[in-house]
Amino acid sequence: MSTAARADALRASVIVPCRDAAAVLPRTLAALDAQTLAPGAFEVVVVDDGSSDATAEIAEQWAGAARPRVVRQPNRGLAAARNRGAAAARGGVLLFLDADVIARTDLVARHLDRHAASPAPLAVQGRTVPTPETLTTPFMRLSTARDRGAPGRPRDLSPLHVVGRNLSVTAAAHRAVGGFDEGFVGYGFEDVEYALRLRRAGTRIVSEPAAVGLHHHPLTVEAAVRRQRANGRAAVYFWRTHGRPIWLGLHLELHPVLLPLKRLVYGTGVVPRLARRVRPWAERRRADALLDECYRVLLWEAYYQGVFEALREPAPEAPRTPRAAL
Numbered sequence: 001m002s003t004a005a006r007a008d009a010l011r012a013s014v015i016v017p018c019r020d021a022a023a024v025l026p027r028t029l030a031a032l033d034a035q036t037l038a039p040g041a042f043e044v045v046v047v048d049d050g051s052s053d054a055t056a057e058i059a060e061q062w063a064g065a066a067r068p069r070v071v072r073q074p075n076r077g078l079a080a081a082r083n084r085g086a087a088a089a090r091g092g093v094l095l096f097l098d099a100d101v102i103a104r105t106d107l108v109a110r111h112l113d114r115h116a117a118s119p120a121p122l123a124v125q126g127r128t129v130p131t132p133e134t135l136t137t138p139f140m141r142l143s144t145a146r147d148r149g150a151p152g153r154p155r156d157l158s159p160l161h162v163v164g165r166n167l168s169v170t171a172a173a174h175r176a177v178g179g180f181d182e183g184f185v186g187y188g189f190e191d192v193e194y195a196l197r198l199r200r201a202g203t204r205i206v207s208e209p210a211a212v213g214l215h216h217h218p219l220t221v222e223a224a225v226r227r228q229r230a231n232g233r234a235a236v237y238f239w240r241t242h243g244r245p246i247w248l249g250l251h252l253e254l255h256p257v258l259l260p261l262k263r264l265v266y267g268t269g270v271v272p273r274l275a276r277r278v279r280p281w282a283e284r285r286r287a288d289a290l291l292d293e294c295y296r297v298l299l300w301e302a303y304y305q306g307v308f309e310a311l312r313e314p315a316p317e318a319p320r321t322p323r324a325a326l
Contacts, residue, residue: 033064118204126211221295228306
């Protein structure tokens with residue numbers, strides 16, 4: 001490979017999919033302006049996924065060092081927005097960074113360093129931690145506790161542990177698997193499914209705990225419940241389009257052998273009703289262990305509402321994005 005070709009291969013395209021992100025996007029773009037790399041080492045592609053606010057206008061008028069190129073599309077979901085950004089990208093490394101992830105100054109450099117050290121196709125999972133100002137409610141404080149743990153050391157990573165909001169991959173590897181499956185139109189599992197196909201195609205997946213982004217995404221319990229319901233629907237789509245393998249059904253906790261117990265616990269409403277009654281008492285008394293269990297029950301109830309809804313619907317005839325067989 002020539003020196004010029006090698007330089008292009010190690011140039012990053014930071015792809016920022018957005019929907020109604022006007023409140024947080026200036027902070028995200030300012031963080032990309034402040035990266036330790038020279039602006040020529042990476043580009044920024046903002047994909048506006050049918051926003052109803054000023055997201056696209058903010059990106060188009062941004063005059064900072066990392067001035068983005070802006071691509072607009074009707075609302076088609078996160079998977080489609082990432083694919084649209086990848087199609088517009090010019091770099092050899094695609095760095096998918098959600099609009100609410102505020103990059104530390106060396107995030108892009110950390111990703112590129114890992115790719116530069118690997119002669120083979122690579123996917124790099126960065127780390128995200130919640131911004132301090134989002135931790136003002138009991139729900140956020142408890143639900144993000146794992147994100148605030150020790151960062152650990154770089155290591156090979158299972159596809160089942162991939163999170164797409166701070167993830168880079170070589171452009172060639174992305175193209176080889178056909179990108180994200182655009183059949184995922186709601187929240188959940190599009191990143192894990194993508195990572196499974198990357199691994200099957202021979203792409204090594206590694207963690208890079210030093211590539212840190214601050215995740216500014218405060219959630220109420222009610223918003224988290226809505227998201228988990230969508231997550232349940234996405235899990236069924238994921239399982240069905242890969243041929244209903246036993247191991248995946250067990251991992252997603254929706255295999256038919258598990259569902260009678262799940263219906264008993266979450267479908268009858270008895271346990272969730274108890275959790276709803278106990279939750280206010282536990283919040284007032286800061287009984288964190290009990291409160292955390294109440295939140296878990298409510299989120300699992302929502303997940304299985306989505307699962308049961310989707311299972312009653314006809315299965316899709318074929319996946320919308322080609323994929324390697326599992």
